[in-house]
Amino acid sequence: xxxxxxxxxxxxxxxxxxxxxxxxxxxxxxxxxxxxxxxxxxxxxxxxxxxxxxxxxxxxxxxxxxxxxxxxxxxxxxxxxxxxxxxxxxxxxxxxxxxxxxxxxxxxxxxxxxxxxxxxxxxxxxxxxxxxxxxxxxxxxxxxxxxxxxxxxxxxxxxxxxxxxxxxxxxxxxxxxxxxxxxxxxxxxxxxxxxxxxxxxxxxxxxxxxxxxxxxxxxxxxxxxxxxxxxxxxxxxxxxxxxxxxxxxxxxxxxxxxxxxxxxxxxxxxxxxxxxxxxxxxxxxxxxxxxxxxxxxxxxxxxxxxxxxxxxxxxxxxxxxxxxxxxxxxxxxxxxxxxxxxxxxxxxxxxxxxxxxxxxxxxxxxxxxxxxxxxxxxxxxxxxxxxxxxxxxxxxxxxxxxxxxxxxxxxxxxxxxxxxxxxxxxxxxxxxxxxxxxxxxxxxxxxxxxxxxxxxxxxxxxxxxxxx
Amino acid sequence: xxxxxxxxxxxxxxxxxxxxxxxxxxxxxxxxxxxxxxxxxxxxxxxxxxxxxxxxxxxxxxxxxxxxxxxxxxxxxxxxxxxxxxxxxxxxxxxxxxxxxxxxxxxxxxxxxxxxxxxxxxxxxxxxxxxxxxxxxxxxxxxxxxxxxxxxxxxxxxxxxxxxxxxxxxxxxxxxxxxxxxxxxxxxxxxxxxxxxxxxxxxxxxxxxxxxxxxxxxxxxxxxxxxxxxxxxxxxxxxxxxxxxxxxxxxxxxxxxxxxxxxxxxxxxxxxxxxxxxxxxxxxxxxxxxxxxxxxxxxxxxxxxxxxxxxxxxxxxxxxxxxxxxxxxxxxxxxxxxxxxxxxxxxxxxxxxxxxxxxxxxxxxxxxxxxxxxxxxxxxxxxxxxxxxxxxxxxxxxxxxxxxxxxxxxxxxxxxxxxxxxxxxxxxxxxxxxxxxxxxxxxxxxxxxxxxxxxxxxxxxxxxxxxxxxxxxxxxxxxxxxxxxxxxxxxxxxxxxxxxxxxxxxxxxxxxxxxxxxxxxxxxxxx
Numbered sequence: 001x002x003x004x005x006x007x008x009x010x011x012x013x014x015x016x017x018x019x020x021x022x023x024x025x026x027x028x029x030x031x032x033x034x035x036x037x038x039x040x041x042x043x044x045x046x047x048x049x050x051x052x053x054x055x056x057x058x059x060x061x062x063x064x065x066x067x068x069x070x071x072x073x074x075x076x077x078x079x080x081x082x083x084x085x086x087x088x089x090x091x092x093x094x095x096x097x098x099x100x101x102x103x104x105x106x107x108x109x110x111x112x113x114x115x116x117x118x119x120x121x122x123x124x125x126x127x128x129x130x131x132x133x134x135x136x137x138x139x140x141x142x143x144x145x146x147x148x149x150x151x152x153x154x155x156x157x158x159x160x161x162x163x164x165x166x167x168x169x170x171x172x173x174x175x176x177x178x179x180x181x182x183x184x185x186x187x188x189x190x191x192x193x194x195x196x197x198x199x200x201x202x203x204x205x206x207x208x209x210x211x212x213x214x215x216x217x218x219x220x221x222x223x224x225x226x227x228x229x230x231x232x233x234x235x236x237x238x239x240x241x242x243x244x245x246x247x248x249x250x251x252x253x254x255x256x257x258x259x260x261x262x263x264x265x266x267x268x269x270x271x272x273x274x275x276x277x278x279x280x281x282x283x284x285x286x287x288x289x290x291x292x293x294x295x296x297x298x299x300x301x302x303x304x305x306x307x308x309x310x311x312x313x314x315x316x317x318x319x320x321x322x323x324x325x326x327x328x329x330x331x332x333x334x335x336x337x338x339x340x341x342x343x344x345x346x347x348x349x350x351x352x353x354x355x356x357x358x359x360x361x362x363x364x365x366x367x368x369x370x371x372x373x374x375x376x377x378x379x380x381x382x383x384x385x386x387x388x389x390x391x392x393x394x395x396x397x398x399x400x401x402x403x404x405x406x407x408x409x410x411x412x413x414x415x416x417x418x419x420x421x422x423x424x425x426x427x428x429x430x431x432x433x434x435x436x437x438x439x440x441x442x443x444x445x446x447x448x449x450x451x452x453x454x455x456x457x458x459x460x461x462x463x464x465x466x467x468x
Numbered sequence: 469x470x471x472x473x474x475x476x477x478x479x480x481x482x483x484x485x486x487x488x489x490x491x492x493x494x495x496x497x498x499x500x501x502x503x504x505x506x507x508x509x510x511x512x513x514x515x516x517x518x519x520x521x522x523x524x525x526x527x528x529x530x531x532x533x534x535x536x537x538x539x540x541x542x543x544x545x546x547x548x549x550x551x552x553x554x555x556x557x558x559x560x561x562x563x564x565x566x567x568x569x570x571x572x573x574x575x576x577x578x579x580x581x582x583x584x585x586x587x588x589x590x591x592x593x594x595x596x597x598x599x600x601x602x603x604x605x606x607x608x609x610x611x612x613x614x615x616x617x618x619x620x621x622x623x624x625x626x627x628x629x630x631x632x633x634x635x636x637x638x639x640x641x642x643x644x645x646x647x648x649x650x651x652x653x654x655x656x657x658x659x660x661x662x663x664x665x666x667x668x669x670x671x672x673x674x675x676x677x678x679x680x681x682x683x684x685x686x687x688x689x690x691x692x693x694x695x696x697x698x699x700x701x702x703x704x705x706x707x708x709x710x711x712x713x714x715x716x717x718x719x720x721x722x723x724x725x726x727x728x729x730x731x732x733x734x735x736x737x738x739x740x741x742x743x744x745x746x747x748x749x750x751x752x753x754x755x756x757x758x759x760x761x762x763x764x765x766x767x768x769x770x771x772x773x774x775x776x777x778x779x780x781x782x783x784x785x786x787x788x789x790x791x792x793x794x795x796x797x798x799x800x801x802x803x804x805x806x807x808x809x810x811x812x813x814x815x816x817x818x819x820x821x822x823x824x825x826x827x828x829x830x831x832x833x834x835x836x837x838x839x840x841x842x843x844x845x846x847x848x849x850x851x852x853x854x855x856x857x858x859x860x861x862x863x864x865x866x867x868x869x870x871x872x873x874x875x876x877x878x879x880x881x882x883x884x885x886x887x888x889x890x891x892x893x894x895x896x897x898x899x900x901x902x903x904x905x906x907x908x909x910x911x912x913x914x915x916x917x918x919x920x921x922x923x924x925x926x927x928x929x930x931x932x933x934x935x936x937x938x939x940x941x942x943x944x945x946x947x948x949x950x951x952x953x954x955x956x957x958x959x960x961x962x963x964x965x966x967x968x969x970x971x972x973x974x975x976x977x978x979x980x981x982x983x984x985x986x987x988x989x990x991x992x993x994x995x
Contacts, residue, residue, distance in 0.1 A: 054830025
């Protein structure tokens, strides 16, 4: 066969003879003539695009892209203590196997009868999230925890007909910004007012006095997290919920689900709606591309009606004992209701729900308990030995996985410390200085089950050198 | 015309796989958790002592208990019962651009698995360079726009960013309270209506000319006013019809004081052919999981890449990837930014895959992909036009990437609807059709989009299946109405999905409701 550079391996009909057959059937001489019937001349680009020379050979392409990626270094090649909304947990090899399955990877919006496996996996994800958070309804995922929280905030407004939501001040500034974007701008006729509630400077927990001052008959919902962005376990959930319910507001709690093998589910302290992040459940960090949010609630029609996302329900089939799966109340979604929909649903992160289902099935109740315990013990070990270093102070004592270290007494800034740690192959914690000026020179450290005692001891040793 | 290929028999994998909650035995486990060293245990004590008693979980979550081989087997079986694009001639899913996602890009993306998005910039120069160049080299040429954001996690979220930019733009000009209307068309994606509504806008939907199907310039004229914040539209629309007056539209909107946002969900057949810039748009977005070859992932992870003109760059969400010399930075210091819509820097692995795809194609390859997509669609049209019961609504002859067809005639003549056909096609190993978003302006609609991935033989085979189903509809309609017959699952009682007494989004809800129903039946029997 003569080699023809115009034939690209991804485009079968780029073979000139085949293309000529198609053009002959259509009755035009080439693609340009076809376009001339469709798109006015003045709107057509009259020159080739100015792009780099292509690399149609897979080998050449790999060499090029791998060359660029080699400029990165990873949390595997270093020791990382970064968390702050994206966390390094162990990803079982079976999760990677499932994530790479071509059937799942290349599927999209097929229907119930062609994609049974995908729908069943979604249902199992919802079922296992339901067990973790102790709710009977959980949705297919949305973009990330922040989008899930923002959707939940809007749900409370529709449920109550009120237009003010109180958000714990310890929520991450990034999440707060997303929530505010979903709530709308104050200059618009229709929007939700987002007000923050302060947190106690000693415990990091919600300032109940500030909460009660701000709660009113205008309050649609109260949103807080467990653990919070700052790692704090909010143990006043029952009091927050009682106050919110007394005002007629809905309670929304955001959770990190990997904590729920050891921490109480939010239903035990009054949550009406639970949301959170899927990524810790078997999904790699992927430079932030591993995020996926979920929402859960009681199985009441008024809640179900307000979900913007897909909800997959189980249903009987014509064969006795066989299960099918499909969309519950599809007409609520933006695919049907357009501007009258509950927010919107779109392509988001469904693949990660399949991986998370796989993860939770591997872990089981015992695995989730043990991983939660390991995270508690290892993160507290890290906090304890770091607190023994001169000048370091752990700000909030009740935490899970992440904790705030204050460097004020060392005279060093967090960026300076992190720069020095980086030279030693350690990614220090997230710098909180810009986000929470009130916390001084503080940094958010994350320790999970993947950190060994040796990793943590190396951090302590490196910090003692850096701070000397 | 050559005769149609023979349709081969097919049956979907059918494992009758139980729900995972029904599998396993108490005490089994699928993976062991990393050890906590004795020294750590000695120092901090028991985990339960590190949390206030009231915050400890009482009973364990009722998760399944299975060993590793059984978990793997279960999810492999579920994967087999999913008809992914890689396994079938998948252009039934129109508007979705079901193109091949090159495997090499999956290999490359693994290098990002263990990268944290908050790592020091010095440790992520490689990926920042890729993100920067994909915008400033590739999307700049494809769109003609100037600045880019990869924050949105999907097309709809990109519409949200565009709506937020419109809000901010009008707010800074002191016109937000007045300019609260967004105009879209019925054949644009429904997110172009739902998302601006979520962002706080009133939405006006334009309907096309009933004869031609063309978006109506008269209708636009009538809708424009001092309340107009902007338009959010697709072109070509989901009918495959390209609005030839699109530049006149953007001029009219600008004269009315609004902004123009271009939903490029249907960009695949026009890459390198016509651009947002020349059409006069202020911003646009591309679905990298469609047009740029990143996998659809069973419905995400995805990325809606936002492109804007220089004038709107200040509003982009933070951070924006910038370049200074040979160094790349994450710029958070943008006072007029709309802020955040997604945590961190967006869905970076999807951008990596798109970059790699674009590098493989180059300018000629992308133009070839577009041209072949348009040719494939016109070729498919010739074949489908000959099938009994199928009609092509609207008089506009030339369609770009796809056509919204109708089975109204078949339905009228045989009682077989497009929904029935959609179940039947699965019996032949072809993915169910994407019909249409709602409302169904075109009755009994379906919208195949044979993009560049599909060979002539693929198209001929797909047509042969539709021909066969058409024959069945006219000879044995009940066969189709009872479909599917060779699927992994039999026909569902879909009424259960919408019935609060029977729907169940979780196994625990299902068991409770099942128990209640059985109790009800027993007490009925007792009476």
